[in-house]
Amino acid sequence: MILDYIMSALIGVCAILMFFVFITDALSKTRKFILFFMALAAIVLLLADHFTHLYDGAPTVAAATIARLGKFLTYGMYLYIIFVFNQYIDDLLTTSGAITEKPIDLKTAEAILFIGMIALVFAQGGNLYYYYDSANFYHRLPSYPLAYLFPVCALMIQLLVIIKYRDKIRKRMLLPLVLFLTLPLAAAALQFVIHKVSITSISIVSMIVLLYCFSILDVNKIVKTAHKRELDTLLQKQKMAEEITLALAEAIDAKDKYTNGHSKRVAEYSVMIAERAGYSREDCDRIHLLAILHDVGKIGIPDAIINKEGHLTEEEFAIIKTHPTVGREILSKITISPDLAIGASFHHERYDGTGYPFGLKGEEIPEAARIIAVADTYDAMSSKRSYRDVLPREKIRSELQRGIGTQFDPRFAKIMIELIDTDTTYQMRG
Numbered sequence: 001m002i003l004d005y006i007m008s009a010l011i012g013v014c015a016i017l018m019f020f021v022f023i024t025d026a027l028s029k030t031r032k033f034i035l036f037f038m039a040l041a042a043i044v045l046l047l048a049d050h051f052t053h054l055y056d057g058a059p060t061v062a063a064a065t066i067a068r069l070g071k072f073l074t075y076g077m078y079l080y081i082i083f084v085f086n087q088y089i090d091d092l093l094t095t096s097g098a099i100t101e102k103p104i105d106l107k108t109a110e111a112i113l114f115i116g117m118i119a120l121v122f123a124q125g126g127n128l129y130y131y132y133d134s135a136n137f138y139h140r141l142p143s144y145p146l147a148y149l150f151p152v153c154a155l156m157i158q159l160l161v162i163i164k165y166r167d168k169i170r171k172r173m174l175l176p177l178v179l180f181l182t183l184p185l186a187a188a189a190l191q192f193v194i195h196k197v198s199i200t201s202i203s204i205v206s207m208i209v210l211l212y213c214f215s216i217l218d219v220n221k222i223v224k225t226a227h228k229r230e231l232d233t234l235l236q237k238q239k240m241a242e243e244i245t246l247a248l249a250e251a252i253d254a255k256d257k258y259t260n261g262h263s264k265r266v267a268e269y270s271v272m273i274a275e276r277a278g279y280s281r282e283d284c285d286r287i288h289l290l291a292i293l294h295d296v297g298k299i300g301i302p303d304a305i306i307n308k309e310g311h312l313t314e315e316e317f318a319i320i321k322t323h324p325t326v327g328r329e330i331l332s333k334i335t336i337s338p339d340l341a342i343g344a345s346f347h348h349e350r351y352d353g354t355g356y357p358f359g360l361k362g363e364e365i366p367e368a369a370r371i372i373a374v375a376d377t378y379d380a381m382s383s384k385r386s387y388r389d390v391l392p393r394e395k396i397r398s399e400l401q402r403g404i405g406t407q408f409d410p411r412f413a414k415i416m417i418e419l420i421d422t423d424t425t426y427q428m429r430g
Contacts, residue, residue, distance in 0.1 A: 007046050007198070010205045014042045017212050026219040028095070034088045035212050041081045042205040048073035049198045057137045064136040071130070071138065074201065075120050078151050081204055082158075083113045085180065088211070089158055092177075098168030105161045109154040116150025123147070148188050155181050172221065176214040180207040242289075249292045252299060262379055265430060267291035269375035269416070270368075276415045277371075290343035291372045297327025297344055324348055324357050339366075347372045352406045362409075370409040374400070374416045377407070383430025393426045 018039045021032055052070035055063040086109050093099045123129045129147040130140050159181040166174060187203035249263035270291040274284045298306065301323055305316045312320065327344030334340050346360065346369035353361030365373075381396045391399075397420050404413045419428070 006202060007050050010202065010209075011043055011046050013209055014039045014046070014205060017209060018043075021212065024216065027215065028091075030091050031088070031215065031219075034084055034091065035208075035215065038081055038084050038088075038208050039212070041077050041084065042208050044073060045077035045081065045201050046205060048077065049201045052138070053198070055136070057135060059136065064132065067136060067138070068124075068132060072120065072124060074198075075129070075147055076117065078200070078204065079113050079116050079120065081208070082151050082154050083110060085211075086110055086113070086154070086158060089161060089177070092169065092173065093161075093165055096168050096170070098165045103161060105157050105164075109157040109161075112150050112154050112157070116154075119146070119150065152185060152188060155185055170218060170221075173214060173218050176207070176211050180211055183207055245289065245292055248296065252295050261430065262383065263292050263295055265379045265383075265428075266294060266372065266375045269378055269419075269428065270371050272419055273371050273375060273412050273415050276418065277412065287343075287368050287371060290340065290368050291375065293327070293331060293340065294343035294347045294372050294376060295323065295327070296330055297323030297325065299330070300326040321348070321356050342366045342368050343372045345369070347376050349373065350407045351409050355407075365409075367409075371412050374408050374412045377403070378416055378420075378428075379430060382428060390429055393420060393423070396420065 018036055021027070021036045021039065024032065027035070048070040050070075051066050052074055055067040055070070058064070058067065086106055090099075090102050090106055093103075119128065127141060129144050130138060132138055159178070162169070162174070162177050162181065169177070183203045184200060184207065187199040190199050246264070249267075250261075253260045253262050253264075267288045271284050271288050274287045279287070301320060305312065305319055308316065324345050324347065328341045331341035331344055332338075346358070346365050349355035349358065349360045349365045349369060350373075351362055351365070351370070353359055378396060378400065381391045381399060382393075384390050397417055400408065400413050400417055400420070404410045
C-alpha cells in the first residue's frame, strides 16, 4: 500500500514537472526537450512497473498481456531514460564550452544502450532474462543479470565522462549528475535481493526530479549572473554618459568666463523645482540631464560675442538667439533619446508666447523646458555678467514675481520664489 502511494505521488510529481518544463522559458529548447521526455518516460516507467506488479499472477489473458507489456516497458524505459540522460550530458558539456562534438565515450554508451534494447526485444521470445509461467507469475532466469549489464555499463561510462570533464561543469550541477549516475546503480544492486519493491524505478524517477530542480537552479544562477553583468555594464555606460555630458556642459560654460558652471547650477535648480513640484526620482534625473545640456547650442556661437563687454548689438543678439536651434540640431542626432533636445530647444520660450525660437505658448511648451526656463533665468540674474554684477536677492524675487504668467509658468515660478525665500543667506548664486 505504501509503495502504491509512493508510485502515485511520483507520477503526479512527474506530470507537474512536465508542465513546468513546458512553461519554463529560462531553459534552452534542447534542455527543455530532454527534461520533458525524461519526465514522460518516468511516468511510463512508473505505470508499467505498477501494472506489472498489479497483474502478476492474474489468470486472465488480458492481465497476462498487460503484465508482459508492463515488464517490457519497465526494462525499456530504463534504457531510454539513460539514453536521454546521455543527451543531457552532451548538451551540458556543449553549452559549457567543454566540447564541440559528442565524445566517443558518450557515443559508446549510446551503442551499448541500443544493443541492450535489441537484446530486450529478443528476450521477449527467447526467455533471456525472465519468463512468465502458465499461471502468469513472473520468474527471473539465471541470466537475469544481463538485463542490467547494458544500462549499468552505460551509466559507468557516463560517470567517467562526468569525472573527466568535472572542471568544465559548473559545481552546482556536479552533485545531481553524480547522484543520477550512482544511486540507480546502488538501487539496481538492491533490486537483485528485493523483488517486489521497485527500488530501481523509484530511484531513477527521483533523480529525474532532482535533475530538473538543479537545472532550474543552475539556469536561474546563470540568468542572475548575466543580468548582474548587464546591469553593471549599463551602469558603467550610464556613468560614462553622465561624465561625458557634464564634461560637454563644462566645455560650453567655459566659453563664457563670467558664467562658468552655469549649466550645472541650472540643472541643480531645475531638479529642486521638480522635486517640490512632486516629480518622481526618475523624472528629476531626466530633467537634470535636459538642463545640463540646455546651452549646448552655444558651441556654435563665436567667443567674441559670448564674452563681449557690455550690451550686444541687434545683429549679435540675433546670433545668440540661434543657440536653441543649434542645440536642437546637435542633440537630435542622439536617436537613443529623442527628447534629449527639449531643454536646449525650448528654454527661451515664454509662457505668453513671445519667446523664441518657435513662439510656443503656455502648455505648448514642454513642462521640463518651463522648469528649466525659470532655473536658467534665476541663475542668469544671480551670476556675475560682463555688463553687471550679481543682482540682489530681493530684486531677483521681484523679477520672477513680475514674470509669472508672462515669461514663466506660474506654478514653477512660484516654487522658485519659495526656494529664494528659504535661501535667506543667498547661497544659491553663481
